[in-house]
Amino acid sequence: MSQKDTAIEVFDLTFSYKNAYPVLDALSISVKQGEKVGLVGPNGCGKTTFFLCLMGFLKFSSGQIRIFGREMAKEEDFKWARERVGLLFQDPDDQLFCPTVLEDVAFGPLNLGYKPKEAIQIAKETLKTLGLEGFEDRVTYKLSGGEKKLISLATVLSMQPKVLLLDEPTNGLDEETYLG
Amino acid sequence: MFDPDILDRDHIILKLDPRVKIVSYLILASEISVINSVTVVLTGIIITMFGIFILRIPLGFFIKKLGQINIFLLFFWFVLPFTYNGREIFNFYGISLTFEGIQYCLLITLKSNCILLVLFLLIGTMSSMDFGHAMISMGVSKKLTFLFLFTWRYLDVMWRELSQMLRALKTRNFEPKTDLHTYKTFGFLVAMLLIRAYERSKRIQMAMQARGFQGRYHSLKELRINKRDLIFQGIVVCYAFILGYLEWT
Numbered sequence: 035m036s037q038k039d040t041a042i043e044v045f046d047l048t049f050s051y052k053n054a055y056p057v058l059d060a061l062s063i064s065v066k067q068g069e070k071v072g073l074v075g076p077n078g079c080g081k082t083t084f085f086l087c088l089m090g091f092l093k094f095s096s097g098q099i100r101i102f103g104r105e106m107a108k109e110e111d112f113k114w115a116r117e118r119v120g121l122l123f124q125d126p127d128d129q130l131f132c133p134t135v136l137e138d139v140a141f142g143p144l145n146l147g148y149k150p151k152e153a154i155q156i157a158k159e160t161l162k163t164l165g166l167e168g169f170e171d172r173v174t175y176k177l178s179g180g181e182k183k184l185i186s187l188a189t190v191l192s193m194q195p196k197v198l199l200l201d202e203p204t205n206g207l208d209e210e211t212y213l214g
Numbered sequence: 215m216f217d218p219d220i221l222d223r224d225h226i227i228l229k230l231d232p233r234v235k236i237v238s239y240l241i242l243a244s245e246i247s248v249i250n251s252v253t254v255v256l257t258g259i260i261i262t263m264f265g266i267f268i269l270r271i272p273l274g275f276f277i278k279k280l281g282q283i284n285i286f287l288l289f290f291w292f293v294l295p296f297t298y299n300g301r302e303i304f305n306f307y308g309i310s311l312t313f314e315g316i317q318y319c320l321l322i323t324l325k326s327n328c329i330l331l332v333l334f335l336l337i338g339t340m341s342s343m344d345f346g347h348a349m350i351s352m353g354v355s356k357k358l359t360f361l362f363l364f365t366w367r368y369l370d371v372m373w374r375e376l377s378q379m380l381r382a383l384k385t386r387n388f389e390p391k392t393d394l395h396t397y398k399t400f401g402f403l404v405a406m407l408l409i410r411a412y413e414r415s416k417r418i419q420m421a422m423q424a425r426g427f428q429g430r431y432h433s434l435k436e437l438r439i440n441k442r443d444l445i446f447q448g449i450v451v452c453y454a455f456i457l458g459y460l461e462w463t
Contacts, residue, residue, distance in 0.1 A: 091420045113428070121424045127371050128417040131364065133343045140434055145426030150434050171223075175370045193425060 040103070041067045041197045042088065042119075047097035049080075049087055057083045058094070067196070082124065085199050089121050102196070117146060120195030124202045126182035127175075135161070135177075135185050136170040142193035160192040179206045220275050226442070227269055227339045232348035234443040238450040239336040243329050245454050252317065254460045255324040261453055262331045269335075276334050283330060287323050294319045342366045347433045356431070368414070375410055379403055 042065040050056040057080040065071050073081050086092045088099060090112025099106040101115045123129045132138035139157035140150075148156065161169060166184060169177075177185060183206055190198065204212050221228060249255055266273070300314030337345070346363045350356060383399065390396045 123421050129421045142425040144432035
């Protein structure tokens with residue numbers, strides 16, 4: 035397998051929370067660019083934990099993670115990876131922390147170093163592609179549950195990530211939005 | 215407090231630099247709080263109302279909030295006029311109503327209302343984000359500003375979590391009584407709220423870092439003071455000067 039077209043490679047990843055049996059036990063997985071993979075499992079089997087390990091938020095005890103061929107060893111590596119990998123959290127209230135939708139969607143691009151004007155442009159385009167025009171000035175905490183979910187997707191997409199990690203993305207969405 | 219949605223999006227008061235508004239508020243509020251004459255405070259209220267009228271801000275924006283706070287001030291009226299030394303107006307079984315007491319109460323009420331009018335007019339018409347940006351650019355510590363912004367954003371979530379838990383209690387037939395079970399349950403409730411807030415704060419931090427946050431906060435709006443802000447600041451200084459002149463000469 036050539037290194038170039040692999041997005042995520044994980045070898046023997048082991049992780050356990052304090053004083054407990056390992057949640058992830060020697061997990062190995064490889065995801066190519068453009069590939070869609072679904073992780074299915076019962077509650078508490080470690081789906082979210084796996085994502086948090088991939089993003090470098092949890093320190094795994096052994097194993098290796100490679101993202102676009104680069105080995106994830108230090109915080110610096112993960113910072114590099116976070117510019118390329120977008121993570122959508124389960125609870126949109128964790129993701130949306132700015133008062134207005136536009137500010138929240140523009141937050142990522144600003145961190146990537148875009149100027150305010152460019153960030154606003156990117157945010158507006160992202161909202162448009164998701165069919166969320168007119169939400170720009172809405173107050174994030176006054177949105178409905180489903181709307182929050184869609185806006186949090188926009189906040190991740192606005193960083194134009196090469197890989198998207200979606201944690202339970204269809205929770206709380208109506209059928210039409212889900213299928214669309 | 216922060217409620218700018220009620221106005222048109224291009225209303226002039228929304229376009230003023232938030233720093234100018236904060237400074238204006240600080241000047242006026244500190245001046246009004248040391249004034250000791252009822253007529254001067256009344257003049258202040260009239261000038262402020264005139265400003266509100268010229269800026270065409272709907273009065274409903276103020277009345278509801280003022281009403282709520284004046285209920286609180288009502289308690290002063292029940293106590294102060296009867297406990298203040300001075301010229302007696304009438305005596306009822308040893309409790310005397312004094313002229314000075316009434317005057318003092320009136321002064322407190324008018325002063326509070328005047329400061330609140332200025333507060334709603336200047337601070338109430340900016341978004342919490344604008345307030346935060348202004349705080350940072352005026353040199354308030356970043357930690358304090360973040361603390362403020364996040365508290366504002368997550369008050370609603372905390373309130374929702376609390377009501378969810380209360381609802382969960384009610385559906386299982388919990389009725390508060392004066393017993394250990396009730397105290398224990400409320401203890402759990404508060405503890406749970408704290409733990410949930412802590413857990414959520416960790417998740418928010420992760421979500422922010424996942425989007426490249428590295429401790430520096432970028433703002434969408436550039437704060438710039440222009441002619442309009444200077445004119446407004448000038449008007450406020452004149453207003454403050456008029457009140458000061460009336461009070462201290």
